[in-house]
Amino acid sequence: MAKKTKADILKIVKEQDVKFIRLWFTDILGQVKSFAITDKELEDALERGMGFDGSSITGYQDIEESDMIAMPDPDTFAILPWRPQEKAVARMICDVLNPDRTPYEGDPRYVLKKALKRAGEMGFDHFYLGPELEFFYFKNDQGTETLDKGGYFDLTTLDVASDLRRETVLALEKMGVHVEYSHHEVAPSQHEIDMRYDDALKMADDVITYRIIVKEIANKFGVYATFMPKPVFGENGSGMHTHQSLFKGGKNTFFDPEAKDNLSDIAQSYIAGLLKHSKEICSIFAQTTNSYKRLIPGYEAPVYIAWSRRNRSALVRVPLYHPGMEKATRCEFRACDPACNPYLTFAAMLHAGLEGIEKGYKVPEAMEQNLYGLTDIERKERGIETLPDNLGFAIAITEESELVKKVLGDHIFPRFIELKKKEWNEYRIQVSQFELDKYLSIL
DSSP states (O other), X not given: OOOOOHHHHHHHHHHTTEEEEEEEEEOTTOOEEEEXXXXXXXXXXXXXXXXXXXXXXXXXXXXGGOEEEEEEOGGXXXXXXXXXXXXXXXXXXXXXXXTTSSXXXXXXXXXXXXXXXXXXXXTOOEEEEEEEEEEEEESOTTSOOBSOOOOTTOOSXXXXXXXXXXXXXXXXXXTTOOEEEEEEOSSTTEEEEEEOOEEHHHHHHHHHHHHHXXXXXXHHTTOEEEOOSOOSTTSOOOOEXXXXXXXXXXXXXXXXXXXXXXXXXXXXXXXXXXXXXXHHHHHHHSOSTTXXXXXXXXXXXXXXXXXXXXXTTEEEEOOOSSTTOGGGOOEEEOOOOTTSOXXXXXHHHHHHHHHHHHTTOOOOOOOOSOGGGSXXXXXXXXXXXXXXXXXXXXXXXXXXXXXXXXXXXXXXXXXXXXXXXXXXXXXHTOOOHHHHHHHTTTO
16 A cells, blocks of 8 residues: 655645544553644644643653654544544544654554564564454443344344444445454344454554444444443453464465464464463453453453464464465464553564564464363363463563563553552452442341
């Protein structure tokens, strides 16, 4: 795809009657932050960026050194389809810079760029990702009243959200996001729209765009969409299974026509890296206290650190939809949830995989049986470990990780640890309704 120039953007703005341009970036937790400029300021913004106060952005600078520059990336220019088309509103995703124009170490987008630079130095041209984001529609944001009682792939009147998905897909495509599938998921009122694989930076931009669009279209229909990992007790949570592969010179390095299931040594070492470092990066791909309500056995969320060629109970799976097809050869990491910061999550997974390749990690034996069906003793005998079962445990492991320090950098790492410890402490001092129901009347 040809890169957009400054002249291209100015031409589109004039021809499409764009009056406002929203500049997007994320805090370190992945929440989109935004401020708007008018078309009159656009040329200057494209040339020099726009200054803003970073002291109020979670994980950014302290108040005494808070001047930041939002530098728009012209390739991310898109007109917001849910806004009026007269005096239209567009958006551009920004790189955050220091006043001296150097990249800001606290910018999650820069964290991913640094990871991609490492891949490039190792000879890989493309890190392709295909995340599958799940979400729920509820009547409003005050509770979890569902819109339907549909199930997986249902195409009946039970799936009342078909029009919402249709409008969401159309909006995504208008904003340059390539959609492959959309369907009803397993739980009532749970849905999934899958994006076609793309380069990691574009895909991280697309993930934050996707989450905004899903919510905006839901709001347009008078309902509420949430990416909360486990909003409903007793039902499946929402995941973000992420398919990934590394290309070099136009060739998929995960593919070997001579290997079993065509899985190359590079692919196997990459998978070994994901498995070995999965506990360390768990607080990044599952960053909320609620994430660990999803990561429990029995609800399709993988908690056992193993890999498989087909088995969906394993943490890493090698899909075999098109055996022998080079471009389709990939691995799928199944523990991420859609509430994560995609820039940090994709960077963490890439670094873990590259560590495996660089250091020649050997992948353990594939586990093709249902891991949920094994006893604790049987899993222990096979050397199968589990992911952390709460955020406190996860962040304690992350805090000791040299890999995550390298992934996040000296600025984000301590701030991320501090934020997550604070969240865990806020959570664990709460007295829940479960505790009152169970203990109040008998103790």
